[in-house]
Amino acid sequence: MTSSEPYDAPSLSRAAEALERIAAALERLVPAAPERQDFSAADAFIFSAHAPHLSAVARVNRVDMALLRGIDRLRDILTDNTERFARGFPANNALLWGARGMGKSSLVKAAHADVNTRLSGVGGLAPLKLIEIHREDIDSLPLLMGVLREASYRFVVFCDDLSFDAADTNYKSLKAVLEGGIEGRPQNVLFYATSNRRHILSREMVDNERGTAINPGEAVEEKVSLSDRFGLWLGFHACSQAEYLDMVFGYAEHFGLAQDRPAIEREALEWAITRGARSGRTAFQYIQDLAGRLGKRLD
Template sequence: MTHPNSDIKSAVVSAAASSWSDPAAQALERIATALEKLIPAPPPPVDFDAADAFVWHAATASLQPVKQVNRVEMALLRGIDRLRDLLTDNTERFAKGFAANNALLWGARGMGKSSLVKAAHADINARLKGTPAFLPLKLVEIHREDIDSLPALMGLMREVPYRFLIFCDDLSFDAEDTSYKSLKAVLEGGIEGRPPNVLFYATSNRRHILARQMIDNERSSAINPGEAVEEKVSLSDRFGLWLGFHSCSQEDYLAMISGYVEHLGLEIERDQLEREALEWAITRGARSGRTAWQYIQDLAGRLGRAT
């Protein structure tokens, strides 16, 4: 690919060579070459056929294909049946070209928020594969620190025939961070708006994404506290679908454990399994899907098995 400034460089050097001495023209060429190296080359075109999942790298404005997504099968996500159905239905409507909402999955840590997003993506593609005119839904992960580059990422997708699910895990903003304003504009209200083939899913431990002290500080220091607070919490209003995840019960926790044991074919007495699993949760101070999986990792290792 020809560098965008190579024609300019040639024209400048040619003009100089016709009017200056050879040493001057050579010096000018060296300067032009050095300046050219400081200008980054344009990113290569994206091959969206390379994979069904990508990671966005803002520094190079490029999408890295992910051949194997790190995910849990939908059948292994226990205790979140209603949330699973709501997100899957929303995702399927979008994949089929119908109206759908941006989704915010918020709440207790380790309860399967990001796992559900990845599982829903895989489940939709598997079930709709072979449907006439269906193109695979693409999952694109954007890191929290790259949110400012979201408009550039959406620009790459605007004229592409595929439909994209942009996913940001553990989205939150601290007191000095103002990039949430650009996210608000991109999701709803910007002059271009969100492309019709793009949907945004985010997970967060915070219901309103912003830190609680940010909201409290506005109440205590703003001239009009009500308006200041509204301006900050309105970010979460850009998500039409809110899914709240809460700490699981002991029954759901043990159901997760049993599901993993059955799926992996681990052999252990039920009484021993429940006793060890509950003790594991007590030592961690929490019952969650993540805690259940960590116990299964330990159990499989003790049984000489890989997961």
């Protein structure tokens, strides 16, 4: 068919259908904007980037602040930072890093609950909201920030076990959101993350950059600069035997299980040895075993 010949109707129809299919495919690739969220429904939410959607959490899985032993100084620093933010004053993003099972994520959730309890009834202050975002959804942070920016509440966005491996470039989205992007972090949003790594990025990832870059120093600086976006670095370290037993008996007394202290001490130490670690998580796992054997609930 030459340019001087008219287009036939079937050809035009097929072309129109092809364009519609292409347009539909492109629309599926673009994330839909989240529905307007009712943040008064709960004090905690989980963000899912697939919908995208914020799901209200009716009952947060958390430990009472009084049961977090051996981290008093870290507890006070994070709680004070969180309360300042809840009151509308400047506060820092926080990275809680270090030994596994030492209460990093538990402290974030406990600090949120503690601050809301203490500020309850204070005139003009709405409850602080806790938003959990999963590690695999970090690249959707700009979308979440856009939703929270327009809300009348203040939010702590929390990511547990945050780390990045080789070939993972999502850390760049996080850097831009925390500091450095055009929009930056909204004034009503604070970001807390926990990680076993101080610099979040795997050693192999940094070493690879050092080995292949023309200027190794600049490559490494670009990688570790992510941690610099956090104004607070709170380090959690492995506990001593005395601190471990203090955690065990703190739980035992709280749940009414501390009848035979010598037996509990002996069993708790054996429990830690068989697992190769002393931590708050190990202590609570022993308490769960003890309560089960005694036929008691941990409510």
